[in-house]
Amino acid sequence: MFTIITGAQFGDEGKGKIVDMMASQYDIVARFQGGDNAGHTVVAEGKTYKLHLIPSGVLFDARLLIGPGTVMNPGILMEEIAMLSDNGVEVSPSKLGIDAKTSIIMPYHVALDGLREQKRAVKIGTTNRGIGFAYVDKVGREEIQMADIADKSRFMRKIEEIAPQKEAAIKEMGGEPKIARSEIDAYLEIGKKLKPYITDVSKEINKALKDGRKVLAEGAQGTHLDIIHGTQKFVTSSSTIAGSACAGLGVGPTKVNEVIGVIKAYITRVGEGPLPTEQKNEVGEHLREKGGEFGTTTGRPRRCGWFDMPLARKAINLNGYTSMALTKLDVLSGLKSIKLCLGYELEGKNIDYMPELSDDVSRCKPIYIDIPGWREDITDTESFVDLPENARLYVELLEELMGADIGYISVGPGRKQTFMK
Structure with missing residues (x-):
């Protein structure tokens, strides 16, 4: 059984929680793309674990794997291992x-990322963690790999080859060239510690x-941050859709059995880029405060808005979801009325599917329907039938319009605050 989980919006949909919930049923949980720019939060037994690289199934007996489609800051990984150890979870x-x-x-990579963002006339909203420049080197065949930092001679040979280019690039952008050869000893020391962890993930x-x-294959970020199919240029540096799990882990597509999309009962986005249903008002503040919508990695406040159906339809097509997981339904409690975006108005025409070009998406005006809200606190609800009637109707309407089972x-x-519908 090979299951893939991805986010159906702009990330922060609650994938970590869903993976944590499902991990007890799986033998292996594998991360297939992205880097420590992603943040998955797991809350268990009163403790909160903020993970960036280690798969969210860490609290169970599953074998955890980081695939070659990812980019990894080894210092961040060591911090996560230490954090988990401090909480009684040993990652051997x-x-x-x-x-x-x-x-x-x-x-x-980190230096170039920060310098490049500073010089952009139109900011992307990068996390300045070097993710994009690490992927540039992967594509340019000038990357440092996990096997390299575990072998001093290989590592130094590559550094001598790559460093002059990086020094020149950093200097040209107004940075300090010495950064290119910094922390070599620290990387080698970490390499020694991580050498026993090296494996062939595909095998x-x-x-x-x-x-x-x-x-279980765990994705980072969300569908519409995909480097190819997302709202370019306001996207991440890797492919975030389900198909990339096969490439990022080295598994043939015929072996995929299930693809689960995680989607919020509303929508959020961190950083720049189009968000047609964004609410810069009291509703947006309600969603942000009640939903705790602040970035796990950066702490930045997330932009919040109503559920966007055209965006959801495109995510379902791009990923081929067999089912969905709906998160943060409780955040809508207390709203007298809830709006649901059924389509857009663009240049005088009504459309029900997300345009391909970001410039067009940014000019879309949402077409809403109003749905009665509910006042009840649903955070202790343990089954679908126990939800308030209006909450059940909202879920059923989403399911019907998406054409995908929740x-x-x-x-x-x-x-314990998740149940099967």
């Missing part, structure tokens, strides 16, 4: 495997599937 080499080909984020997963074991509903951040 038998627990976590890192592919030998995983790209390593270097100090020069492990394919063998597990052949042996009848269950594998399998799970979340009514709070805790592990």
Whole structure:
């Protein structure tokens, strides 16, 4: 059984919680793209774990894997391992495997990321963590890989080859060239510690599937931040849709059994880019404050708006979802009326599907219907039938309009606040 989970909006949909909930049913949980610009929050037994690289199934017995489609800052990984250890969760080499080909984020990537964003006339809203420049080096075949930092001679050979180019690039952009050769000893020391974790992720997963074991692939960010299909240029640096799980982990598409999309009962976005249903008013503040809509990685306040159906329809097509998980339904409690975007008005025409070009999306005016809200607190609800009538009607309407089954509903951040529909 091979299951893929991705976000159906702009990230921050609650994927970490859904993965944590499902992880007990799986033998392997694998991360297939992105870097520590992603933040997955898991709340269990009164503790909150903020994860950026380690898969969200860390609190269960599953084997965890970081695939070669990711880019990894080894210092951040070591911080996560230490944080988990402090909370009684040991992440040993038998627990976590890192592919030998995983790209390593270097100090020069972080420096170039910050310098480039400063010089942009139109900001993207990057996290300045070097993600994009690490992917540039992967595509340019000039990357440092996990296997390199675990082997001093290989690492130094590559640094001597790459560093002059990075020094020149940093100098040209007004930065300090010395950054290109900084922290070498620290990386080598981490490499020694991580060497026992190195594995062949594709081989492990394919063998597990052949042996009848269950594998869960965890995506980062969200569908509309996809480098190819998202709202360019306001996107992330990797492919966030379900198909990239096969490439990022080295698993053939014929082995995929299930694709689950995680989607909020409303919508949020961090950083720049079009968000047609954004509410810069009391409703937006209600969603932000009640939903705790502040970035796990950056702490930035998220932009909030009503559920966007055209955007959801495109996500379903791009990922081929077999079912959906609806999160943060509780955040809508207390609103007298809820708006749902059915389509857009663009240049005098009504459309029901998200335009391909970001400039067009930014000019779309939402076409809303009003739905009665509910006052009741639903955070203790344990089944669909126990929800207030208007909450049930809202869920059923989303399901009908999306043309996709909602399998799970979340009514709070805790592990026990999710139930099957």
